[in-house]
Amino acid sequence: MTRVDNKERVLRLMGILSEETDEDHELSLDDIINRFKQMFGPEVKLNKNSLKDDLEHLIRNNFDVTINQEKEGLPKYYSHQYRLFELYELRMLIDAVVSAKFISKKETRQLTGKIKRLTSLHQGKKLHNEIQIDSSIKSESPYIRLAIHDIHEAIAERRMITFQYGRYDVKKQFNLSHEGKLYKVKPYALAWANDFYYLIAYYFEADEIRHYRVDRLRNVEPLSETFPYQPFDVSKYVQSTFHMFAGDEEWIKVSFQNHLINVIIDKFGKDVDIQRDGEDHFILTTKARVSSGLVNWILNFGSQARVISPPSLVETVKTEVSKLHSLYHSG
Template identity: 65%
Template sequence: MRVDNRNRLLMLADILRTQTDEEHELTLEEIMGKFRQEHGADLKLNRNSLRDDVEHLIEAGFDITINQEKDGMPKFYSHQYRLFELYELRMLIDAVASAKFITKDETRQLIRKIKELTSIHHAKRLHNEILIDSSVKSESNLVRLAINDLHEAISERRNVTFQYGRYNVEKKFVMSKNGGIYKVKPLALTWASDFYYLIAYYFPGQEIRHYRIDRLRNVRITDETYPYEPFDAPKYVRSTFHMYAGTEEWIKLRCVNGLVNVMLDKFGKEVEITMDGDAHFILKTKAIASDGLVKWLLNWGSEAKVLAPIDLQNRVRNEIMEMMKVYQD
């Protein structure tokens, strides 16, 4: 049995790509063995043809490292350049494994594809570090289709329609507005708090809102287009809390010094900070004054106090009073 020149070249590139790396090299003899494992022991190969194939691949820009300890010793061949470093692949896998909007099956498929971006030896080193928590994974396999359609709509600046829903206490998915259609102008997609969100202008309410993509159903791209308008998605996400809607306004907080990194992580380094004695600082920034902000602030107990606006301070106080009633019963 023989393999034609074109197929042999492609097979050689595949063997080097999948089975070699910085720590795993192959001699010509071993490469010939890989060919025969795939196509049978009677496969006829020529050493000189393989050497020529190596040169052709190098000339075409395919990375091949050739090592030889000294003259007369076997040469070792390997493909060492990778588009992604091993630690970068590990970060991609960790992100996919922890993303709640990706189903369990899609997670396994994506991880398998990511591992194909490196050698089989490096892929094994990634295996034991994967933990997929099924309890937090989305059950909707429509998310990836919705993401694709929404990206297309944003790119082409076209309005979209969809239905939206939530789970009830019986864990059944129930459509909002009795299954009515939402019509919006899509502005951006963002990944926040482990979920994918669509940020869009909601026409009936004449305001910007955000929607969990795993809760969208029947996404449709319309023929209606809209002109380009600049939109600062990162700023919008920074100003929201746990992706609750609300109005943006100036807030002022008094915090213990130990919370400075928490506040900078949440609001960014552009916030205004002034010292208030030796143990506290005053923070001033713009944020969405929502229920999410109230609940987030309560995470820090007595270490963070709302100074302004008064309405937000009252909302925090009222929530604390309601909590006290719950625990007094």
């Protein structure tokens, strides 16, 4: 006859309740004994009084056990209902993982599997309906996970890092920039924007703050060299960039049609400086990094947006509009 050690019995009981029960699924003592028989064989020696003592022990030690007995004389049913995450929260986590372009397809499967284990097996099956995206846009880079870990550690410890950086060409070949030389930076923050992770850092060679797509980093190496704490407003930096293009920060004014107000609030927040511009338009006033990313963002709105200042940005947009016009009217 098989005997189960008292400590192991309690641990197995916790596992059974965690994996197989929730607010919609309960087990009686007979059901629990059957689960033990499935684990240890039909000859396992268990009695209900021992299991009741184990359940009381779990309750005394703050492990959630809900006891349900509708009528006197009927069997009691037991379940573990309290979870650190609600089901909708787990669904949001899975949707975020599935949507993230920088997470490879293999890692997506691994992460979603782990998230499903944070609830019961029954509820985990309800999480299979992830949002549908084009899996071809998922990264296949094996470097991202380690790079993110190393960068987080370096930021926390204020250690400088070096890395190589590159981009793909029209032949879909990855080519290192800067002739493959190492970039040495002070890592300030990791930011999530446009479905990608970006490293925001001070680049010594250019004597300026820059940002880099993490999936384009190679050979990230934290150094022993440290740097003093410097306050840095990550949200302000990201808000002032457009499509994460670098540029000099300037005050800009742009007139938009009224129906675009929600687009502007989504980008800049409810505290953004706007003023009425007649009956049909409003003027946005903000600091922004003037770059090709900003120009492209403005052109997205076509005739529904008009740059007022600075004059240099007005001229740049005019030039781009002229080029676009010529492109479609040449020949």
